[in-house]
Each structure stands twice: as C-alpha cells, then as structure tokens.
Amino acid sequence: MSLQLNVPFEEKEDAKSKGAMWDAAAQTWYLPEDRYDLLMEVDKWIPEKNTPIILSSELTIAHADRPCWKCDHSNRVIAIASNYFYEKDMNERDEAVWLEQNFFTLFQQISDISSNLQAFLKDYYPDYKSGYSQTADGYYWYNHCESCKSIQGDWFLFDEAGSVFNPTEKDAAARIILKNFQLKYAPLIDAGYTYGDHLRLITEFATQGGED
Known part of the structure; x- marks a missing residue:
C-alpha cells in the first residue's frame, strides 16, 4: 500500500x-x-490534493447486475470497496490528521479519483466514469448504461434498501462478486461511505472472485 x-x-x-x-x-x-x-x-x-481517502493498493471492486432504469438493458454495475483505508480529518484540537479506518465499506458519491485509479477504470470498467448529475448538481463518478449511456444513479444502487449494493438478505449479498486487483501504488478518492448490516451481509456472503 x-x-x-x-x-x-x-x-x-x-x-x-x-x-x-x-x-x-x-x-x-x-x-x-x-x-x-x-x-x-x-x-x-x-x-492528489482533493482526495482525502487513501485506499489499499490491493483494490477491491464489487460487481452486480441491474437493468437500466431507462432502457431496461441488463448492466454490470460496480462499486469501489475497501477493507481498510486512511482518511484525512480534523482531530479534537482542530488539527489535520490521517486516520486509519479498519472496516469494510463501499464508496459512493465519488467526486475525485487519483490518476492511477482513473487509468485502471478506463482499462477495466469504461462504463464507470465521470458524469454530471442534475440531482446532485455536480460531476461524480457513476456507472453508465452500456447501451443507452444513461447514468445509473447511486441512490438506486446504494441507498435504497434491497438495491444491488444494499442487500437485506444473504441470497442478494451472495449475488455480489468481489474482485481484487493489485496496483503498484495506493489509489486516492474523495467519496462518501456508509455503515450498516448490508455491509456485514456482503462481507459474509458475497462471492470472492479473486484477482482479474
């Protein structure tokens, strides 16, 4: 890392x-x-000055399948994941610090990505790219439909209970595939992340796809 x-x-x-x-x-x-x-x-x-999260150089990508909301084309959608990471924050003395976060999560509302991760995504997942969201009023990294190129919004993938990256049952979590990729240097992002039982289900029941 x-x-x-x-x-x-x-x-x-x-x-x-x-x-x-x-x-x-x-x-x-x-x-x-x-x-x-x-x-x-x-x-x-x-x-990368606008990327306050350092991921492991062993990058984890979560895969799932979901039909496009617009054209109903069946798409593979992905999420950047990590078992641990470092996050820049402020301590109780209002000083900037890098904190180790030692838990599994999926990242969403990603606004900035380091150049090495951008190159990786372009090579392996070209339909995961930056796009403008009117709802969020800004550019973020999103899954795009392979067919009609429409943005597949994060709410419908991550936030809605029962969505592909927010499973409520172990069978749904088991349909998620986690793949690992080794990068030379740690990638960085600016993103949000969550806690919850859905992440426990993913860590326990998701299929481990190994390295690609």
Whole structure:
C-alpha cells in the first residue's frame, strides 16, 4: 500500500528525512505503508490534493447486475470497496490528521479519483466514469448504461434498501462478486461511505472472485 509522492528535486533530502523512499524503476518517491504514521509529514507531496481517502493498493471492486432504469438493458454495475483505508480529518484540537479506518465499506458519491485509479477504470470498467448529475448538481463518478449511456444513479444502487449494493438478505449479498486487483501504488478518492448490516451481509456472503 505504498503511497506515491510528487517530490521536487530540491526537496528530496527533506522528503527522505521524513520517511519517503525512492523507487528507481518508476523514478518516483513514495511512502511505504509501514511508515504511514508519517503521512502528515509528507502530506504536502501527495499529488492528489482533493482526495482525502487513501485506499489499499490491493483494490477491491464489487460487481452486480441491474437493468437500466431507462432502457431496461441488463448492466454490470460496480462499486469501489475497501477493507481498510486512511482518511484525512480534523482531530479534537482542530488539527489535520490521517486516520486509519479498519472496516469494510463501499464508496459512493465519488467526486475525485487519483490518476492511477482513473487509468485502471478506463482499462477495466469504461462504463464507470465521470458524469454530471442534475440531482446532485455536480460531476461524480457513476456507472453508465452500456447501451443507452444513461447514468445509473447511486441512490438506486446504494441507498435504497434491497438495491444491488444494499442487500437485506444473504441470497442478494451472495449475488455480489468481489474482485481484487493489485496496483503498484495506493489509489486516492474523495467519496462518501456508509455503515450498516448490508455491509456485514456482503462481507459474509458475497462471492470472492479473486484477482482479474
């Protein structure tokens, strides 16, 4: 779960003193996961400034099937998931901190995604892309219908009880497939996430699809 950093040449010694390491093959600086206690020390070198969530470099994608609300075409829809992640927040002293969140969740209302995750999605899931939502009044990353290209809104996939990513029964959770992909560096996002029994059902009964 190493985190890629954008360190100017003139600041390399400073970055090194704060725990950053050099990847000669990729020609980039990074922070190893075992040094994530130093995240705030290297925060200014994190390339993606609007992405306060660091995911694991072993990326989990949840898959489900749902007909398009507009044309009724049967679509594979996905959700970005994680068993643990780091989130930038404010502590009780009103100081910025990176907190480890050690639980499974699915992310929705995703507004920003790091470049390495964008490249991954373009290659593997081209129908999951940025689109403008009048309801949300902004651009977010959504599933799109493979046929008519309509946005498949997050409410109908995540928030509505009994929807594909909000199962209320174990049989529905078992129809979700979780696949893992190994990225070189940790992806980052700006998104919302939830808690609840539906996530427990997914972790217990979803099909483990392995690596793709």
